[in-house]
Amino acid sequence: MNNTINTIKNQTLTYQQKVIQLAREGENSVQVLDISPDIKEYMDKGIICDMFEGNAPYRPRYILPDYHRFMKQGSEFLELQPPKDIWEAVNYLLILYKHVPSITSFPVFLGELDQLLEPFIDNEEEAYKAIKLFLTHIDRTLTDSFVHANIGPKATKAGRLILKAERELKNAVPNLTLKYSKDTEKEFALEAITTGLEVSKPYFANHQMYVKDFGDGYGTASCYNGLPIGGGSYTLVRLNLKKLAEEAGNLEDFMKIYIPRAVQRMNALIDERIRFLVEESGFFESSFLVEEGLIQQDRFTAMFGMFGLAQCVNLLLNAKVQEERYGHNEKAMALGYDIVKTIEGEVNVHQNPYCNVTGNRFLLHAQSGISADVEETAGCRIPIGEEPELLDHILHAAKFHPLFPSGISDIFTFETTARNNPEYILDIIQGAMEKGLRMFAFSCSDNDLMRITGYLVKKSEMKKLKEGKQAIHDTVALGLEAAEKQNLFARKVTQHD
Known part of the structure; x- marks a missing residue:
């Protein structure tokens, strides 16, 4: 009871933070x-x-949905058709994220973002605007630093735009990992390092080691969880x-x-x-x-x-x-x-x-x-x-x-x-x-x-x-x-x- 009252009265917590904390108190009762x-x-x-x-x-504590399947088939439950352009792609992902649970009540895995968005990169200027708004929306609504996205191992236009946006926005969320391998283009890796020295992300993950353990179908979620x-x-x-x-x-x-x-x-x-x-x-x-x-x-x-x-x-x-x-x-x-x-x-x-x-x-x-x-x-x-x-x-x-x-x-x-x-x-x-x-x-x-x-x-x-x-x-x-x-x-x- 004291924990519940203290949570309600805590003025340093936002409304959303109180709701999550009160739900934990209910579960633990x-x-x-x-x-x-x-x-x-x-x-x-x-x-x-x-x-x-x-x-x-x-x-489950950590859930890693198959977002590639979602992009191909849409969602009957969410009444979404497969996206046709960059604006639908980022908006449909944002909708799905709100319905992916975890121990934190936020999605701990946002997918291999560059691969998900690359098919929709036609006009890079427009795509960059969409990606910046997408990342800003994530930071302001999925307000937990265990929210995690992946890029790589191959260089993509979407990956470069994501790194550029991360340097400009300097947001805490999402956390980010670059799947790095000997086949990763050097200039792409250097751009990721430049970004990391500005905003402390992305991680560099040893792609070959993870593939050996999991095959190609792995993701890095939450902190650094394969x-x-x-x-x-x-x-x-x-x-x-x-x-x-x-x-x-x-x-x-x-x-x-x-x-x-x-x-x-x-x-x-x-x-x-x-x-x-x-x-x-x-x-x-x-x-x-x-x-x-x-x-x-x-x-x-x-x-x-x-x-x-x-x-x-x-x-x-x-x-x-x-x-x-x-x-x-x-x-x-x-x-x-x-x-x-x-x-x-x-x-x-x-x-x-x-x-x-x-x-x-x-x-x-x-x-x-x-x-x-x-x-x-x-x-x-x-x-x-x-x-x-x-x-x-x-x-x-x-x-x-x-x-x-x-x-x-x-x-x-x-x-x-x-x-x-x-x-x-x-x-x-x-x-x-x-x-x-x-x-x-x-x-x-x-x-x-x-x-x-x-x-x-x-x-x-x-x-x-x-x-x-x-x-x-x-x-x-x-x-x-x-x-x-x-x-x-x-x-x-x-x-x-």
Whole structure:
């Protein structure tokens, strides 16, 4: 009751933000999941975290509709014919977006925008106006920074217009990923880097690595989550490795007893969330997205997340000085790798009948952290303020990236003179991907748009919220809390020689 009243009275929340928060309070007022006492114990201790998904799952966490099918067939439910020009294309997509649910109540995947819009690019001047209005509409109505679009890997006129508009608009939404491969045209990649140094997007995704894991039918959604198009992820639950290491007390017990036990409990929680969603919620029986073939239940999987690896390793090795710690020591890196591989082995032997798109297995995910995380580092990242030099940082990260098909990233910040030499950044990205990096996130140190964990927030919006004013994007509050608690402004800045 107090949470409900506090939400109603909170003057920093917009009306839409209050509605979403009040809906969460309603969902959490019931208990429908069968959660065993041992799982509940680990949840109470913060070892297992259900990401505040709610007590009664009634929609998948992440949905990636097949927008290409929508553009070809239209929608009977929405009474839309296939679009015939750029104006119909952008408007029909905007209509559909309002009907795509997710854990955030906003669509986390907007599709491969350049491919969707390219057939309608006749007059580039007119198309640019349409694309700018389209992106502005998204930023002002889909007011959540987990809304994510893709472009690439091939250069397109639409892709260039999207990058140009992003540089001009400097909007926080949508987040953006370029699927990058050795076949991506160099000038297109350089334009994406120029954009990234201005607005902290797009990510560069290792297209070949994702294709190996998913085939061509994948998308990057929310923060940096690789998932099947036409499906998505039922749920994301995460394991706090730091707290698990504290529970174990020593390395031998941690590896032999505590990892298997924690994975078993977390698998059971994921199973229960999926069971209720598929068997009882009625989502897949009642959604027009299913009826019209835009999503299929057998294209969904689930994400087994983990975070706090750095603190876990340092605790187990009793590493006090930097040269002994995670990110700076071969023994520490080897232990971190062994921990993830051990978890992977335990996760892969578990079978869930509703995840057949990924061989009935859950996918590992290096979870990017939430605003409440203070002592734990996101995913497998090196703690902020302890980052090594760029080459060592990349080589360390590249060891872990292939292990996380559903998503992992590291964030690299460059000083302002890097804008004068985008080829320097491209050389780094290409080398990093050759070494095994899955996702390369970068920005320039003076950007207003700041990548928090995986999502983007404007520094100017955080300042406004801190002054007690409303912010249109609901993720600004999350970003402000994370920036203040996790010392995000202290990220290492790479100097351009």
